[in-house]
Amino acid sequence: MLGGFGPSIAGIILLYCYLNKESRHDFWSRVINFRSISMFWCFLIFFLVPLIFGISFLLDLILNDHTAAFSMLTTFGKIPTLLISMLLIGIIAGPLSEELGWRGIALDQLREKTLSLDPP
Numbered sequence: 001m002l003g004g005f006g007p008s009i010a011g012i013i014l015l016y017c018y019l020n021k022e023s024r025h026d027f028w029s030r031v032i033n034f035r036s037i038s039m040f041w042c043f044l045i046f047f048l049v050p051l052i053f054g055i056s057f058l059l060d061l062i063l064n065d066h067t068a069a070f071s072m073l074t075t076f077g078k079i080p081t082l083l084i085s086m087l088l089i090g091i092i093a094g095p096l097s098e099e100l101g102w103r104g105i106a107l108d109q110l111r112e113k114t115l116s117l118d119p120p
Contacts, residue, residue, distance in 0.1 A: 001093060001097075004098065005097045005098075006101070007097070007100070007102050008097055008098060008099065008100035008101045008104075009101070010101050010105075011100045011101030011102070011105035012100060014105055015027055015104075015105055027104055030104070031100065031104065
């Protein structure tokens with residue numbers, strides 16, 4: 001799991017080795033400032049994605065009669081901290097492990113290089 005943090009660790013190292021103070025401040029403000037996320041993306045993140053997961057779960061339950069999936073839901077109902085811990089692990093092991101490197105550093109550098117290219 002530690003290897004999954006490679007892009008974020010490399011991104012932060014590159015941030016402090018090659019970028020100036022203003023660029024570093026811009027980077028961290030984009031990481032922390034949730035107000036920069038538009039309402040459209042908030043809707044997609046908090047409503048549409050869980051809705052799609054819920055619909056797919058129900059379709060699987062109806063079409064395949066997977067009672068094991070339903071028993072997982074009842075387990076989450078009995079032990080809600082299990083769901084919270086799974087969400088935290090999913091956030092840490094998923095987007096947090098890579099986003100700071102790929103989206104925070106690599107994408108910015110790629111944009112700068114492509115915008116600086118002269119058209120033929």
